[in-house]
Amino acid sequence: MISILSVVAAALAATTLTPAGTPVESGADDIRAYWTSERIRAAVAAGSPAADEPPDGVKWGFGPDSVRNVGRLFMTLPPDKTGKEREATCTAAVVESANRSVVATAGHCVHLKEVGGWMKRLLFVPAYDNGKKPYGSYTAESVGIAPAWSEAEDHKADFAFVTLGKDEKGRTVQDVTGARKPHFGPVPGPKSALGYPFVKPYDGETLQHCTGPTSAVTDARLAGGEQLKPCRMTNGASGGPWYARTAFQEDVQVGVTSSRPKEEQFKDVAWGAMFDGAARELHAAQERK
Incomplete structure (x- = not known):
């Protein structure tokens, strides 16, 4: 999840760009x-x-080949x-x-x-x-x-x-x-967010995940996105995939981890940017x- 923490969050790499790239x-x-x-x-x-909170994301335990x-x-x-x-x-x-x-x-x-x-x-x-x-x-x-x-x-x-x-x-x-196939549009139901959080209590060396129900973000900072709770993966998980299963039982990627605001009420919530047009x-x- 975006270095999942800060709304204004942390960053990574690559080079030049525009809409087409x-x-x-x-x-x-x-x-x-x-x-x-x-x-x-x-x-x-x-x-x-730094964060010394207990993790809500847990180590991926379904075998490395599955993801x-x-x-x-x-x-x-x-x-x-x-x-x-x-x-x-x-x-x-x-x-x-x-x-x-x-x-x-x-x-x-x-x-x-x-x-x-x-x-x-x-x-x-x-x-x-x-x-x-x-x-x-x-x-x-x-x-x-x-x-x-x-x-x-x-x-x-x-x-x-x-x-x-x-x-x-x-x-x-x-x-x-x-x-995984990308899906551009809403998919109801639970979702899984995967990532490599780096900040304590994680170290970035292993894949972690959160799985559970999601709801629409109403906060103006990510209106139109979705939130997953509980999930407290830290910086480094940003950009990680959000997976969902469609009504046709197809596993697809529907978005990526974007951020988690610092406010206390969001301490166990991950925000995802959903794939759209x-x-x-x-x-x-x-x-x-």
Whole structure:
């Protein structure tokens, strides 16, 4: 869930963009080389305050192969005032696409005004687990976010679709991990949110999840989104998939974790940005890459 905590939340990585998306930085080998095991373990969700609350998200216990399309997303934030770049992390998931190379994540994981705009060195590691990369790694080639996010940071549009390059063996990510179908519209009923929360009591090394009933968000900050309760996953879970089952018994991805306000009444609530018509357009543009 968005580094699930702050409404104005924390951020991640990638490069250039507009509604249709534009090519990201090149140099897959250089990006992989940058992400040493030390940097991966040190990556923190941007803007993430520490939290010592008991977790409401629990470790995923249904076997790694069932959700091997879900993984950690690593990136570097733009240089700060001292010129220093910082590492950050979110969650992303492979969605079905014509080019078999698209993941969905949160908009703030690729672009955030608070930290200076576009992220860089975006690297996706599916089924990440305690430093292991069982299905390789993939760098971003193109990113798509909605103008409502890039211009106004409207949390209702806090989603992004990223086209990835091939892995070290020349394979597309969907060929390796499989994918869930994205669904652009309401799906009633319970949902599951998955993510790699980093801030205490978590450490970002294992996949966590929350499952339960959802309801519409009425708060103006994410009106039109949905909320899942109880769920207290922390920063790093941002961008993680929200899965639901349709009336036709099809498991689909319906949105991504966006944020959790700091107010006490929201301490055990996760907010999700649901896929809508704008998300459909972004996905269509990225799968043509």
